[in-house]
Amino acid sequence: MTTLTAEQIDDISKRHPEVFAGSQRKRLTAWLVGAGIAAYLVFAWWFFAVGSVLAGGNWGIAGVYLADWVSYEIRPEIEFDGDRLEISYPRFSSYRADRQPDWIRIEPVEREEPGAKAPAKRAIINIGGANTIDVTPGQVVVTRGAETLVVDVIQGKSAIARTALPTWATQRSAGDKITVDFGFTGSAQIDADDVNIRHRFFGWENFVFDGHSPFWGKPAGEVFWLIVSGPRLQPEMSNAALAWNNIWNNSEWQHGDVWTKLLQTIVMAFVGTVFASLLAFPLAFAAARNITPNRFTNQLFKRFFDFLRSVDMLIWALFFTRAFGPGPLAGISAIFFTDTGTFGKLYSEALENIDDKQREGIRSVGAAPALVQRYGVVPQVLPVFLSQSLYFWESNTRSATIIGAVGAGGIGLKLWEAMRTNSDWENVAYMVLLILVVVFIFDNISNALRQRLIGRTVID
Amino acid sequence: MKMAMSTTITSPTLSEAGLAVERHWRELATRRRLYTLGGLLFMIVAMSGSLWFANESNAGKFWDRLPHLFDFIDQMIPRDGWEVWRALFDLPSPYADGSLKYDYPEGRMYITSTLYVPEYVYKMLETINIALVSTLIGFGFGFVLCFLAASNIVTQRWLRFFVRRFLEILRAFPEIVIAGFFLAILSIGPIPAIIAVSIHTVGALGKMFFEVVENADMRPDEGLRAAGGNWVERVWFGIVPQVMPNFLSYALLRLEINVRASTIIGAVGGGGIGEVLRLSISRTHEAKTLAIILLLLLTIIGVDQFSAWLRKKLVGQQAFAFGRGD
Numbered sequence: 001m002t003t004l005t006a007e008q009i010d011d012i013s014k015r016h017p018e019v020f021a022g023s024q025r026k027r028l029t030a031w032l033v034g035a036g037i038a039a040y041l042v043f044a045w046w047f048f049a050v051g052s053v054l055a056g057g058n059w060g061i062a063g064v065y066l067a068d069w070v071s072y073e074i075r076p077e078i079e080f081d082g083d084r085l086e087i088s089y090p091r092f093s094s095y096r097a098d099r100q101p102d103w104i105r106i107e108p109v110e111r112e113e114p115g116a117k118a119p120a121k122r123a124i125i126n127i128g129g130a131n132t133i134d135v136t137p138g139q140v141v142v143t144r145g146a147e148t149l150v151v152d153v154i155q156g157k158s159a160i161a162r163t164a165l166p167t168w169a170t171q172r173s174a175g176d177k178i179t180v181d182f183g184f185t186g187s188a189q190i191d192a193d194d195v196n197i198r199h200r201f202f203g204w205e206n207f208v209f210d211g212h213s214p215f216w217g218k219p220a221g222e223v224f225w226l227i228v229s230g231p232r233l234q235p236e237m238s239n240a241a242l243a244w245n246n247i248w249n250n251s252e253w254q255h256g257d258v259w260t261k262l263l264q265t266i267v268m269a270f271v272g273t274v275f276a277s278l279l280a281f282p283l284a285f286a287a288a289r290n291i292t293p294n295r296f297t298n299q300l301f302k303r304f305f306d307f308l309r310s311v312d313m314l315i316w317a318l319f320f321t322r323a324f325g326p327g328p329l330a331g332i333s334a335i336f337f338t339d340t341g342t343f344g345k346l347y348s349e350a351l352e353n354i355d356d357k358q359r360e361g362i363r364s365v366g367a368a369p370a371l372v373q374r375y376g377v378v379p380q381v382l383p384v385f386l387s388q389s390l391y392f393w394e395s396n397t398r399s400a401t402i403i404g405a406v407g408a409g410g411i412g413l414k415l416w417e418a419m420r421t422n423s424d425w426e427n428v429a430y431m432v433l434l435i436l437v438v439v440f441i442f443d444n445i446s447n448a449l450r451q452r453l454i455g456r457t458v459i460d
Numbered sequence: 461m462k463m464a465m466s467t468t469i470t471s472p473t474l475s476e477a478g479l480a481v482e483r484h485w486r487e488l489a490t491r492r493r494l495y496t497l498g499g500l501l502f503m504i505v506a507m508s509g510s511l512w513f514a515n516e517s518n519a520g521k522f523w524d525r526l527p528h529l530f531d532f533i534d535q536m537i538p539r540d541g542w543e544v545w546r547a548l549f550d551l552p553s554p555y556a557d558g559s560l561k562y563d564y565p566e567g568r569m570y571i572t573s574t575l576y577v578p579e580y581v582y583k584m585l586e587t588i589n590i591a592l593v594s595t596l597i598g599f600g601f602g603f604v605l606c607f608l609a610a611s612n613i614v615t616q617r618w619l620r621f622f623v624r625r626f627l628e629i630l631r632a633f634p635e636i637v638i639a640g641f642f643l644a645i646l647s648i649g650p651i652p653a654i655i656a657v658s659i660h661t662v663g664a665l666g667k668m669f670f671e672v673v674e675n676a677d678m679r680p681d682e683g684l685r686a687a688g689g690n691w692v693e694r695v696w697f698g699i700v701p702q703v704m705p706n707f708l709s710y711a712l713l714r715l716e717i718n719v720r721a722s723t724i725i726g727a728v729g730g731g732g733i734g735e736v737l738r739l740s741i742s743r744t745h746e747a748k749t750l751a752i753i754l755l756l757l758l759t760i761i762g763v764d765q766f767s768a769w770l771r772k773k774l775v776g777q778q779a780f781a782f783g784r785g786d
Contacts, residue, residue, distance in 0.1 A: 037596060040592075040596075041593070041596065044589060044592075044593045047586075047589060048589070048650050048651055050651060053646055053649060054646070054651070056646070057646040057647075058644075058646075058647075065645070263513065264513075264517055267514050271510045271511060271514060274503070274507060306761065310757050310760045310764070311756075312720050312723055312724070312756065312760065313720070313724070314720070314724045314727055314737075315737070315753060315756070318727075318737070318738060318741045319532045319741070322531070322532050322535070322741070323520075323525060323528060323529050323530075323531060323532055324518055324519070324520045324522070324525045324529075325518060325520035326518075327514070327517060327518030327519045327520070328513075328514040328518055329514055329515065329518040329522055329525075330518075332514055398632070398634070401634050401636065402634070402635060402721075402724055402725075403724065406724070406728060406738065409517070409518065412634075415634070415636065415637065415640075416636065416640065416728065419640035419643075419644065420640075422644050428637060428640075432637050435632075435634055436629075436632050436633070439632045440632065443632075
């Protein structure tokens with residue numbers, strides 16, 4: 001065997017450049033396609049006005065929304081009232097005048113029971129680490145790390161800082177409210193009438209028990225002890241039943257409702273897929289060229305499948321929501337209609353690709369036509385059919401979430417409602433987590449079953 | 461020999477080993493039947509339970525609503541057949557009474573003073589563009605990420621692991637949440653839809669791409685490695701040319717899916733045809749609804765046909781077992 005030296009190779013490539021350069025047309029096409037895509041993206045940028053939309057976006061709030069996924073704020077409000085302070089919380093907060101968090105230290109006013117608002121002479125709020133806000137009537141002292149800001153408040157008139165404002169404090173105009181920022185852990189607004197504090201904590205607030213529950217705020221060990229052997233907190237039911245009831249009906253997280261809706265979504269995907277498979281099974285035999293040797297019937301069924309598939313799941317969902325009212329029935333019907341089309345197409349294609357020898361064998365021993373299908377065709381295609389249905393079962397679980405949002409029931413609608421309020425992002429995170437877990441589990445079940453059905457070589 | 465000679469037919473006797481095989485076969489058959497029966501029973505219980513639950517938690521009950529199932533067809537019959545065309549092409553209607561129902565010419569998008577694009581055609585174009593842009597973005601990122609997830613290209617286990625999990629999360633994350641989040645920030649419009657569909661497409665295409673790459677012929681790669689090619693050169697000249705047709709064909713399949721997906725996202729505030737369709741159905745504007753459905757049907761069939769034709773040109777008769785693959 002002759003071996004070429006580097007010079008010889010260079011020489012060959014110099015003598016026959018066309019062999020090594022590739023065809024001119026091909027290279028030109030590649031460049032043209034690239035330029036075309038670039039031009040199209042520029043067009044799309046203009047068409048959707050991407051620049052101005054992105055610039056007009058409320059990006060400041062995006063950080064807050066994202067933080068809301070995994071954290072929560074507690075917002076005490078301290079009002080100045082003459083020579084004392086009134087501490088209160090928003091209506092749905094789990095803290096009340098008689099239930100203060102441990103990071104607020106209050107010097108109470110003598111001989112006075114707290115009403116809706118807790119009266120105090122002085123309140124010291126600790127916003128994580130060395131950051132504190134010390135509120136007394138007429139004066140607010142904010143400490144952030146080593147720096148201190150003293151604000152004199154003339155009630156109902158103005159808030160004036162004694163020294164120049166540090167970088168973490170802002171004020172629009174002299175005497176106006178002063179905003180102090182502590183980063184992630186919180187912020188405070190010092191106004192002439194009140195101090196609004198936002199203290200942010202990592203985690204999900206009241207995930208197990210909400211503020212109305214007698215178990216609220218108790219450490220896990222105590223709750224466990226109460227459930228196992230404690231005295232009844234409410235005479236009409238046992239502590240275990242009470243705890244379960246409180247968790248299920250948690251007003252902030254709505255575990256009961258969320259899990260019911262999640263089950264609806266799962267049911268929508270499951271029932272829809274099963275029904276679609278059952279109906280598509282006989283129809284596919286009519287649509288397959290080699291099973292039903294009638295061109296007209298084949299075409300009729302195939303176009304019918306195309307129609308069901310092409311009228312999108314969205315349209316079916318919108319119609320069935322009108323027919324059945326919002327709920328899983330609409331979702332089931334939408335998935336059923338769309339997937340009958342999809343399965344019909346896939347099944348009939350699988351039928352057209354079968355091995356004809358088995359069928360001939362069965363026919364040659366004189367079996368009736370139905371038996372030919374049963375023993376000559378079905379054993380070949382059933383694993384493929386089942387595996388395709390399983391595949392779509394998993395993917396329909398995802399679709400069911402989306403069509404739920406247009407009214408077809410299930411967790412999609414709940415998710416959408418939670419997002420629309422723009423304040424329940426932690427609930428969105430909770431539901432997304434549940435959906436991800438369900439999809440993950442179904443994905444694995446479906447993959448495992450498919451591998452058992454058609455061996456290691458999963459078609460996809 | 462003796463058996464064959466006798467005139468009476470007796471059942472064939474089996475040897476000891478044969479009997480054992482027979483017994484085993486019967487055992488297997490019984491077990492199989494039991495499994496089938498058990499599976500069927502399970503399915504029946506699960507189905508009836510599911511149906512009961514679905515019916516219970518639905519706003520309207522199945523048997524009560526069944527007679528009204530085709531009510532929506534009533535709401536879809538326009539006053540005359542031409543209304544559909546007038547709605548589709550934004551021509552003035554003879555029934556115009558100033559209401560939203562018959563204000564077809566209002567939606568015209570004028571290009572010049574006389575030439576206009578009908579509203580729904582414009583919205584449909586918007587939806588198609590959302591799908592197209594998302595597919596392109598998804599293709600770009602999926603293309604880069606897939607090589608990092610393929611076990612025959614990347615030897616670092618941890619990198620592969622992270623890229624795969626990342627793609628999985630992108631794929632499984634509900635599109636509607638991404639859309640909802642960006643709708644809250646960017647306000648209503650097509651850009652949240654583009655972002656949502658793109659993110660999902662990156663995950664879905666990335667997964668299919670790396671499976672293609674893993675099945676690639678490694679001989680060109682070996683050749684390049686022997687000649688001293690670095691990682692990028694090996695991928696670009698050894699792998700990309702052989703996987704490109706499959707990549708493109710998967711991307712086309714994705715385009716079909718994305719047209720549908722962007723319609724749905726549109727219906728929840730992402731702009732495009734989905735939004736007008738939802739509005740029109742909820743306001744019972746028969747002619748408009750029919751016009752939109754007709755347009756949507758034609759577009760989806762058109763895109764499907766175009767993509768099927770192009771895919772056939774790209775990869776020949778190679779079958780795509782699953783229509784959606786997400």
